[in-house]
Amino acid sequence: MLGAMSTPTPAFPQLETPRLLLRPTRLEDFEAWAAFLDDEVATQFIGRQPRSLAWRTLMCMAGAWSLTGVAMFSVLEKSSGKWVGRLGPWHPEGWPDHEIGWGIAREHWGKGYASEGAAAAMDYAFDVLGWERAIHCIDPANLASIGVAKRLGSKLLGRVQMPPPYDQATIDAWGQTREEWRARKVREPLPGTAV
Secondary structure: OHHHOOOOOOOOOOEEOOOEEEEEOOHHHHHHHHHHHOOOOOOOOOOOOOHHHHHHHHHHHHHHHHHHOOOOEEEEEOOOOOEEEEEEEEOOOOOOOOEEEEEEOHHHOOOOHHHHHHHHHHHHHHHOOOOOEEEEEEOOOOHHHHHHHHHOOOEEEEEEOOOOOOOOOOEEEEEEEHHHHHHOOOOOOOOOOOO
16 A cells, blocks of 8 residues: 555645645644644534644644655644644545545634645645545535535545544545546635635
């Protein structure tokens, strides 16, 4: 499986959108990261984590950046510098495909940050990483994430089998190919952006 993982990119990338800065996870993100993962509402579909486990997942994400050059970005609000969530490319061992995923802290819901950041991550995955397809693994009851997937132009691809410990969860894959992403003539404007 290691040969199928993405090729590391030179230097750690940093992406910008009109309102967001996306950069690799840093130790300074931990307090906001841990608060996000301890919020039972925000983590309803990804699993709540106590502080000690949140530490491990932060280290896992940072380690993925170091070892493979690919992992979810920490998302910062440019106007305030606040950590607002994590999103981006993700493909751990046993995952059904290359994923662009997102998780935004509850106090930043409704601002369009997931859509805005995920669009930048899609561009990055297709243009820099060379992915042929990107999926979003979404619980069918997670209507907010389904809305983000639809705003990105992704379509329902069907049920997928997740690796343990998520193998008992009912998860649908939404997604699209690089060609579908690039062929969209008119994209729905994302908050803070112009067409």
